[in-house]
Amino acid sequence: MMSALAAAMNGAEVVLLEKNEKLGKKIYITGKGRCNLTNYCDRETFLKNCMANPKFLYSAINGLDSYETVEMFNNLGLETKVERANRVFPVSEHASDVTKVLEKTLRDYGVTIQLNTCVKGIVSENGRFKAVKTNRGELEADSCIIATGGISYPSTGSTGDGYIFARSLGHTVTDTVPSLVGLKTKELFVRDAEGLSLKNIAVKATVNGKMIYNEQGEMLFTHNGISGPLILTLSSIICGDLAAGKEVKVFIDLKPALDNSELDARILKDFSEMINREFKNSLGKLLPASLVPVIVSLSGINADKKVNEITAEERKKLVSLIKGVELNIARSGGFEEAVITRGGVSTKEINPKTMESKLVAGVYFAGELIDVDALTGGFNLQIAWSTGYAAGTAAGQSW
DSSP states (O other): OHHHHHHHHTTOOOEEEOSSSSSOTTGGGGGGGTOOOEEOOOHHHHHHTEEEOGGGGHHHHHHSOHHHHHHHHHHTTOOEEEEGGGEEEETTOOHHHHHHHHHHHHHHTTOEEEOSOOEEEEEEETTEEEEEEETTEEEEOSOEEEOOOOSSSGGGTOSSHHHHHHHHTTOOBOOOEEESOOEEESOSGGGGGTTOEEEEEEEEEEETTEEEEEEEEEEEEOSSEEESHHHHHHHHHHHHHHHTTOOEEEEEESOTTSOHHHHHHHHHHHHHHTTTSBGGGSOTTTSOGGGHHHHHHHHTSOTTSBGGGOOHHHHHHHHHHHTOEEEEEEEEOOTTTOSEEEOOBOGGGBOTTTOBBSSSBTEEEOGGGBSOEEOSSSHHHHHHHHHHHHHHHHHHHTO
């Protein structure tokens, strides 16, 4: 949509081909239906949050940064607000309003929108784009922008079509893996805490024994693993390592505000107030209820043992456990639950200023289809807006 709009704003006659029954299907599910449409930050901060090939995005973000994106949407009639961590949302809190304002503007600029149109292939001749084959026939044009997304959330239409088109034109597509996705653990006890959201905890992670991650924030237990903001960010860092079969361990510090001695003192205080209780009933003030049985089991301390009988050595092990619950990661979640796809059309074969193919003149790429991605917080949608704007502007000016 951004590509089509930018091209039309530059005077081009534009046809937008959409395989779904409506535009912006993936937008509807972003930000839990609220659409975190960008992150209100400077260009340097944006690029720091880009995980793959950030240098490739220099020109695109210079052409349309997050401040300019917000201003553009505001001018188009979408009221926005900035929330925690500079995340930008529509004031209405409806993702559909982002799509509505884009669709209205596209129609205002005379863009022809063809829904339920499946592209079957891209036709090139003598190193130049010629036409697009669809289920409705062949459509000739001067240029073509491929903005089909990756293969995450395939139910929204992202089924990897763009990779097929790119390869057919001679482009290299780097390995694609799920990113910004929950992690599956070898340990089964996570299911006992399913649905539990933890705040103000710390997560550390190692790859083949080397510490690569240590952050504080929020996470969530699922029926077969872990998820939530900290884990999604971690998944972006380790997705390649998991795909390569490396050993990934996660350690959860349930009480990062307390060091070991302070936590021990806290436990002693709780125990002194419950001196005749069984161990299994003594951690209610320290931990969430659904996590207590898990910690009791992992501690190795007899659940029925009276707290006044627990030894200093047992307490020391309990402290270490609470400060570092160990999880061995079996794999990441699949593309059906991944926010984004890591990998895509090689940036080496795309002009970073225009997003035009270096192999086939008149073909442009935009968005998640390219081998670029970022952390959560609106950065990936900003990649879409910026690369889409660059591609549309270049294609429109060459018309």
